[in-house]
Amino acid sequence: xxxxxxxxLVAARDALxxxxxxxxxxxxxxxxxxxxxxxxxxxxxxxxxxxxxxxKVCDEKLAKxxxxxLEGLPIAVKDLxxxxxxxxxxxxxxxxxxKPPYESTVTSNLWGxxxxxxxxxxxxxxAMGSSNETSYYGPAVNPWRAADDxxxxxxxxxxxxxxxxxxxxxxxxxxxxxxxxxxxxxxAGFTGIVGMRPTYGRCSRWGIVAFASSLDQAGPMTRTVAxxxxxxxxxxxxxxxxxxxxxxxxxxxSAGLEDGVKxxxxxxxxxxxxxxxxxxxxxxxxxxxxxxxxxxxEIVDISLPHTPYALPTYYIxxxxxxxxxxxxxxxxxxxxxxDGDSLAExxxxxxxxxxxxxxxxxxxxxxxxxSAGYYDAYYRKAQRVRSLIRRDFDQAFETxxxxxxxxxxxxxxxxGAEVDDPVKMYLNDVFTVPLNLAGLPGIxxxxxxxxxxxxxGLQVMxxxxxxxxxxxxxxxxxxxxxxxxxxxxxxxx
Amino acid sequence: MSLDxxxxxxxxxxxxxxxxxxxxxxxxxxLNAILGFVEQLNQVNTDGVEPLANVTGHALPQxxxxxxxxxxxxxVTLNAPDPAGDFYAVPKVVE
Numbered sequence: 001x002x003x004x005x006x007x008x009l010v011a012a013r014d015a016l017x018x019x020x021x022x023x024x025x026x027x028x029x030x031x032x033x034x035x036x037x038x039x040x041x042x043x044x045x046x047x048x049x050x051x052x053x054x055x056k057v058c059d060e061k062l063a064k065x066x067x068x069x070l071e072g073l074p075i076a077v078k079d080l081x082x083x084x085x086x087x088x089x090x091x092x093x094x095x096x097x098x099k100p101p102y103e104s105t106v107t108s109n110l111w112g113x114x115x116x117x118x119x120x121x122x123x124x125x126x127a128m129g130s131s132n133e134t135s136y137y138g139p140a141v142n143p144w145r146a147a148d149d150x151x152x153x154x155x156x157x158x159x160x161x162x163x164x165x166x167x168x169x170x171x172x173x174x175x176x177x178x179x180x181x182x183x184x185x186x187x188a189g190f191t192g193i194v195g196m197r198p199t200y201g202r203c204s205r206w207g208i209v210a211f212a213s214s215l216d217q218a219g220p221m222t223r224t225v226a227x228x229x230x231x232x233x234x235x236x237x238x239x240x241x242x243x244x245x246x247x248x249x250x251x252x253x254s255a256g257l258e259d260g261v262k263x264x265x266x267x268x269x270x271x272x273x274x275x276x277x278x279x280x281x282x283x284x285x286x287x288x289x290x291x292x293x294x295x296x297x298e299i300v301d302i303s304l305p306h307t308p309y310a311l312p313t314y315y316i317x318x319x320x321x322x323x324x325x326x327x328x329x330x331x332x333x334x335x336x337x338x339d340g341d342s343l344a345e346x347x348x349x350x351x352x353x354x355x356x357x358x359x360x361x362x363x364x365x366x367x368x369x370x371s372a373g374y375y376d377a378y379y380r381k382a383q384r385v386r387s388l389i390r391r392d393f394d395q396a397f398e399t400x401x402x403x404x405x406x407x408x409x410x411x412x413x414x415x416g417a418e419v420d421d422p423v424k425m426y427l428n429d430v431f432t433v434p435l436n437l438a439g440l441p442g443i444x445x446x447x448x449x450x451x452x453x454x455x456x457g458l459q460v461m462x463x464x465x466x467x468x469x470x471x472x473x474x475x476x477x478x479x480x481x482x483x484x485x486x487x488x489x490x491x492x493x
Numbered sequence: 494m495s496l497d498x499x500x501x502x503x504x505x506x507x508x509x510x511x512x513x514x515x516x517x518x519x520x521x522x523x524l525n526a527i528l529g530f531v532e533q534l535n536q537v538n539t540d541g542v543e544p545l546a547n548v549t550g551h552a553l554p555q556x557x558x559x560x561x562x563x564x565x566x567x568x569v570t571l572n573a574p575d576p577a578g579d580f581y582a583v584p585k586v587v588e
Contacts, residue, residue, distance in 0.1 A: 306537070313531075315531050343586050
């Protein structure tokens with residue numbers, strides 16, 4: 001069984017096509033593994049029957065030499081994507097029992113490409129969090145443990161924490177995530193996997209539970225860069241149902257992956273050298289620069305002067321959009337209803353009981369910054385700073401092909417360690433948030449281990465719609481880093 | 494600028510969110526910490542800078558104003574906590 005679970009997405013695809021295994025066999029191996037790793041709390045819902053039924057259809061196609069680019073490959077879906085007839089919770093109490101009568105465009109594309117759905121993964125409630133601890137279904141657990149403390153459970157990062165745990169713990173071949181402020185890249189960094197946020201508009205947002213609509217973007221969470229390229233091809237594409245979906249053809253992201261970085265210019269932004277950054281992260285970043293230099297890239301020092309203002313900008317814009325998006329949860333059309341004596345009371349009771357503390361904080365901040373008298377001082381101001389952040393990147397990409405930075409300012413922390421201080425928790429996203437505000441693509445690649453033996457990621461950022469080049473740089477980094485460490489829990493499987 | 498308990502209570506009313514009294518005090522602290530954090534933006538000169546909302550630069554598409562979907566009320570109301578036939582039902586609004 002270990003052999004099957006050790007195949008990555010590309011290798012599993014090749015094995016299926018060569019007839020060395022079947023989708024049913026592969027899917028069963030993952031369903032068994034999901035049962036064996038229940039303690040990770042990576043899944044909210046496991047769709048075993050559906051998975052086996054899908055695998056059966058895939059095997060029939062594969063036997064005839066037919067099928068799509070992901071035919072027969074079992075993957076997990078962040079429980080923020082609506083899946084027809086399957087419980088979709090956004091990890092919130094307020095969506096109790098919600099079974100969408102429709103399928104999100106991204107998952108629909110994946111099933112169309114032949115992928116098999118294992119289940120729906122855990123996340124921070126409405127994707128608001130950096131540790132998966134705001135989930136109504138309890139925290140997902142990182143498969144990794146610190147070398148000097150095997151007892152303490154660590155967070156997998158967030159918000160796509162369940163997806164990260166599942167992929168790192170071999171309980172899914174790959175998984176979808178969404179990234180509004182770092183929710184794919186930071187958990188990928190914390191769990192030693194690859195996580196990619198494409199350009200805003202590359203993947204349709206239709207059918208994804210909305211958090212902050214101008215920032216949300218779906219992307220792949222995988223074991224390798226080649227897997228990310230393969231999976232992104234199955235997710236992306238123009239969708240008339242999302243008015244912000246980019247009307248652009250989807251290139252073959254896997255082509256040119258091995259072309260290397262010779263002649264490419266890689267920017268190193270000085271503003272990412274923040275106070276209090278652990279020396280080991282600074283060192284890994286310098287190592288990453290050396291790796292790309294050795295591979296033939298030209299290194300360019302650059303400045304993104306408005307970087308320090310990205311987090312405060314984000315914590316106005318994201319809650320503002322969230323307060324508007326979450327207005328739809330009112331106890332009338334779906335999910336939880338808590339009765340009251342009047343309609344207004346029913347709304348307030350439902351929302352008070354249905355939303356967790358972090359979601360409530362963001363709704364209140366968002367309501368405040370959008371309210372009459374404060375709109376210009378907060379929301380408009382933040383949108384203007386957002387322009388400046390975007391301008392910084394535009395200027396940088398006039399001279400560089402990609403930018404290299406750390407993914408997160410620390411390795412994975414203990415469950416419970418940072419829950420009492422919302423602002424401290426927000427600092428987890430200091431290196432990932434600027435990209436979301438600018439709408440650009442980025443990817444986290446596992447690059448080394450911290451002194452505590454936990455994975456650390458490096459982040460590559462790319463220009464608008466230049467995912468192919470971004471993946472090429474990420475592949476060069478992956479090759480040089482040759483990250484082969486595995487969490488102890490994978491021993492013996 | 495700092496929010497007091499009464500202001501937070503009125504924001505909660507605007508947001509249709511029941512925050513019980515014992516939860517209000519910690520919420521005031523959290524919200525003021527967040528507002529204190531975002532206050533840094535006042536250091537940035539944004540004179541003459543246009544606000545950014547559309548990052549891709551693609552114009553929003555337009556289509557003919559025509560019905561393209563619908564005709565299945567039973568699917569639309571499928572998840573309603575308290576449906577009445579093909580309708581959503583709510584507590585009485587008019588006496």
